[in-house]
Amino acid sequence: MLMNDDYQSCLSSRLSRFVSLTQAECGFIQEMEKDEHQRRKGRPVISVGDATEGIMVLKAGWAVVKADSADGRSQILRVYLPGEVMGLAEIGSSHANHRVIMQTDGTICPFPRRGLAPLFIDYPRLGALLTALGSLDQIALRHHASSLGSMDASNKLKFWLLQLRSRLEVANVGLGNRFRVPFSQVEIGQAVGLTSIYVNKLLRKFVDNGDIEIERPYFRLLKRDEWEKDCEFVNAFHDMDTSWFPSAIGEGTTGSADLSAPLRA
Amino acid sequence: MLMNDDYQSCLSSRLSRFVSLTQAECGFIQEMEKDEHQRRKGRPVISVGDATEGIMVLKAGWAVVKADSADGRSQILRVYLPGEVMGLAEIGSSHANHRVIMQTDGTICPFPRRGLAPLFIDYPRLGALLTALGSLDQIALRHHASSLGSMDASNKLKFWLLQLRSRLEVANVGLGNRFRVPFSQVEIGQAVGLTSIYVNKLLRKFVDNGDIEIERPYFRLLKRDEWEKDCEFVNAFHDMDTSWFPSAIGEGTTGSADLSAPLRA
DNA sequence: CGTTTGCTTGAAGTAGGTCAATGTGAGTGG
DNA sequence: CCACTCACATTGACCTACTTCAAGCAAACG
Numbered sequence: 001m002l003m004n005d006d007y008q009s010c011l012s013s014r015l016s017r018f019v020s021l022t023q024a025e026c027g028f029i030q031e032m033e034k035d036e037h038q039r040r041k042g043r044p045v046i047s048v049g050d051a052t053e054g055i056m057v058l059k060a061g062w063a064v065v066k067a068d069s070a071d072g073r074s075q076i077l078r079v080y081l082p083g084e085v086m087g088l089a090e091i092g093s094s095h096a097n098h099r100v101i102m103q104t105d106g107t108i109c110p111f112p113r114r115g116l117a118p119l120f121i122d123y124p125r126l127g128a129l130l131t132a133l134g135s136l137d138q139i140a141l142r143h144h145a146s147s148l149g150s151m152d153a154s155n156k157l158k159f160w161l162l163q164l165r166s167r168l169e170v171a172n173v174g175l176g177n178r179f180r181v182p183f184s185q186v187e188i189g190q191a192v193g194l195t196s197i198y199v200n201k202l203l204r205k206f207v208d209n210g211d212i213e214i215e216r217p218y219f220r221l222l223k224r225d226e227w228e229k230d231c232e233f234v235n236a237f238h239d240m241d242t243s244w245f246p247s248a249i250g251e252g253t254t255g256s257a258d259l260s261a262p263l264r265a
Numbered sequence: 266m267l268m269n270d271d272y273q274s275c276l277s278s279r280l281s282r283f284v285s286l287t288q289a290e291c292g293f294i295q296e297m298e299k300d301e302h303q304r305r306k307g308r309p310v311i312s313v314g315d316a317t318e319g320i321m322v323l324k325a326g327w328a329v330v331k332a333d334s335a336d337g338r339s340q341i342l343r344v345y346l347p348g349e350v351m352g353l354a355e356i357g358s359s360h361a362n363h364r365v366i367m368q369t370d371g372t373i374c375p376f377p378r379r380g381l382a383p384l385f386i387d388y389p390r391l392g393a394l395l396t397a398l399g400s401l402d403q404i405a406l407r408h409h410a411s412s413l414g415s416m417d418a419s420n421k422l423k424f425w426l427l428q429l430r431s432r433l434e435v436a437n438v439g440l441g442n443r444f445r446v447p448f449s450q451v452e453i454g455q456a457v458g459l460t461s462i463y464v465n466k467l468l469r470k471f472v473d474n475g476d477i478e479i480e481r482p483y484f485r486l487l488k489r490d491e492w493e494k495d496c497e498f499v500n501a502f503h504d505m506d507t508s509w510f511p512s513a514i515g516e517g518t519t520g521s522a523d524l525s526a527p528l529r530a
Numbered sequence: 531c532g533t534t535t536g537c538t539t540g541a542a543g544t545a546g547g548t549c550a551a552t553g554t555g556a557g558t559g560g
Numbered sequence: 561c562c563a564c565t566c567a568c569a570t571t572g573a574c575c576t577a578c579t580t581c582a583a584g585c586a587a588a589c590g
Contacts, residue, residue: 077411092404093505094506120510127396131395131396135358193413194579197537197538198579200538200539201538236358239360240357241357417546462546462548463546465569469570534587552569554569558564
């Protein structure tokens, strides 16, 4: 797993996937970023009711967003993969509505709340980028909700695995059909809205059918194409549209309505 | 229903719910906003595959986001109420993933894509506001997904009605427990992930229990408190946290990390 | 080792879906 | 005015995809 080490900062490393950052942008982010720190598996990242604390990059490890109900059940609404930006959904609220916890050991780089105002003022392109990231999150969540609401159990499970694979592939180009799934069957159930025991029966059936191979915690999807047809999977993780972004500062854009053509992935 | 007519523009009218806009901000928005136009019930607002077209305010009427699958079923992922901003979820993608269509006759005010760059550059506070709006959308969607994934049919339906009522109340302060639900039972089913016929049976049961009164298309929730307990409803539509926003331009903020204390709702 | 955490499998129950039929306004054309 | 249609609500009978409950294993871990 190669890291792009041109950047010392986590956030700029993440953001540079979408636009190539200027020196100034990198410098700013780096200056703002607080010290990264480790979190062990199971430790909270954001607890319900916490005052909003800016955003953070999950430099290493996995995290999840959980919603828990009074009867003790909890549901996994979102999986954060290494490199992803957490906390974007929270910045509009004064207090967190959902719990974020580490799914594996990992490292977090906070970008503090007080950095956001200067970011929007001095680096408008980064502001636009954050907005766009939030919108991609929302699209992914729509797909998930759509799966929860209208697929049968088998397709929900297929869809969740496919989508996980696709997102892993974004970070890890050339990833094949084999990947790590650091979730117990109970947790998979919480993610797809099924009982762990039905998840078990489905997985077993998939294995017996030759649809997948499992060597815990690795899954291999043997019939990905077929699955993608089954649940009408569309990979929405390729394209971010950056063409509407303002140019980076120092490139002479004055704020007129003229659209200079920025870079596209 | 009173309208705040200090503002001629739809978008500035909407945004001024959250921060009080400066003259300059209003002026800019107004200048950018294209002509509003009418759309009849059932007409598309955004079609799947459309190139992204900026954002728009639903000045009047209701709209919905639908996901349709090959077998002809479709699902309602989001309801837009009068005054809400549409298209925020799409701006990060070059093409739309979901369909937006008018649920009733209504009026739309587009804010074109080419207005976004100058907005982020010259009016950073508005950029932050858009980001925050997107994040609130995402929180609402999380609640919806959570309901789809973990509640039984009865609570899904209760939750959906409660949440609709709460959101209507934001725009229409003092709205009681009676409100218009311009959806057929089929459509309610599409929204909560149930068959129309089961929706019918549940509604009937609610009426028989004295939980609700229905005078099509008006619903009255007679046992709102009880319902809110049943499905652990939390009203997440009150608070937008604007305290991290940059100050409006012309208020002397230079972009340093200093946090001037902006207005809070 | 014993304990815990997670996987596996079966038997039984039920929430909610499917199918089918009937009823009821709200247009629309004559 | 009536007849026809069309979209929507209503209701019952049946069925199944999932859950719940219960029990036995395997692997990890103090």
